[in-house]
Structures are given as structure tokens and as C-alpha cells.
Amino acid sequence: MKAFFALVALAAGAAAQTASFLIPQPGATIAPGSTVTVQVHQDESTSDDVQLGIAIxxxxxxxxxxAxxxxxxxxxxxxxxxGPFNPQFNSSDPEAGLQESFTLTFPGSTGPSVLSIAQMQAVGVNKIPTFNVVDVVIEMSD
Incomplete structure (x- = not known):
């Protein structure tokens, strides 16, 4: 029974450390072919975590x-x-917490689209590998 509670505690700790989008917000419109700065937020960790990388x-x-x-x-x-993900505090926006910006060129397709992050990290003293996927729905339109 102790092992079960330990696993639940580890899973809860890992789930609380996921990345998410600051920019763009849900429903944002992005022009096909444009270059946009995407900001990714990382929840602060109460345990040791090592970022292994992300894909957007x-x-x-x-x-x-x-839907x-x-x-x-x-x-x-x-x-x-x-590639690498190394979120840091931004002194000009401390309320945003840990974050990293990526300048990305969006392809030429139009219509509703899903922008997603796949994140890999190692969490806790034992460096348990975790994999998280989060997304935001945007509109690709001129």
C-alpha cells in the first residue's frame, strides 16, 4: 500500500510540472508563412527536475x-x-514565472489548427522520466 501512495505522489508531482503556452492564446490568429515568437511557460517545481527537451x-x-x-x-x-528547453525567469515579466521564447515560422496551411508541445523531463531525486503533451487551438488565416 505504501508503494501505491508513493507512486500517486510521484505522478502528482510530475503532472504539476508541465509546460504550457503563454503565447499564443487559444483562438489566436496567425498568418500562414509568418514568423511568430511563441512563449512556453514551465510550472515551478517543488522537486528536482531536468528538462530533456521539447518539440513544438x-x-x-x-x-x-x-474539438x-x-x-x-x-x-x-x-x-x-x-531541441533543448531551458526556461528562465524573465525580470521584465516575473509574474509569468519560468519561460522560454522560440521564434518559429508557421507553414502556409489555413484553417483551425492545433499547436502542441511534447515535453520530456526527468523528475525527482531518482530522475523519473515523464512525458507531457499540451496544446492550444489557433486559427491559421491571413
Whole structure:
């Protein structure tokens, strides 16, 4: 029983340390072919965590809606960035917490789309690997 509670505590701690989008916000409109600065926020950790990297992808929802689109099952589409993730505090925006900005060029497709992050990190004293996927629905339009 102790092992069960330890696993639940570890899972809760890992889930609380996920990355999310500061910019763009849900429903934002981005012009196809444009270069946009994307800001990724990282929740502060109460335990030791090591960022292993992230990927940022863009998938067009061809059905006209992204309501049932799940990047963890349906794919991330076009990968706009993959590599290191090293979020830091920004002294000009301390309320935003840990964050990192990425300048990305968005492809030429139009319509509702899902911008997603796949994040890999090692959490806690034992460096338990965790994998998180989060997304935001945006509109690709001129």
C-alpha cells in the first residue's frame, strides 16, 4: 500500500510540472508563412527536475474543427522546433514565472489548427522520466 501512495505522489508531482503556452492564446490568429515568437511557460517545481527537451508542432484540423484533435494520439503535424528547453525567469515579466521564447515560422496551411508541445523531463531525486503533451487551438488565416 505504501508503494501505491508513493507512486500517486510521484505522478502528482510530475503532472504539476508541465509546460504550457503563454503565447499564443487559444483562438489566436496567425498568418500562414509568418514568423511568430511563441512563449512556453514551465510550472515551478517543488522537486528536482531536468528538462530533456521539447518539440513544438502544428497540425491542421481538416474536419473544420479541432474539438476532438489529440496530438498525443493524432500526431503533432509539422514540427516547428525540436531541441533543448531551458526556461528562465524573465525580470521584465516575473509574474509569468519560468519561460522560454522560440521564434518559429508557421507553414502556409489555413484553417483551425492545433499547436502542441511534447515535453520530456526527468523528475525527482531518482530522475523519473515523464512525458507531457499540451496544446492550444489557433486559427491559421491571413
Amino acid at each position: 508542432g502544428l497540425a491542421t484540423c481538416f474536419s473544420g474543427t479541432c 476532438n484533435y489529440d496530438p498525443a494520439q493524432d500526431g503533432m503535424g509539422t514540427i516547428l522546433y525540436s
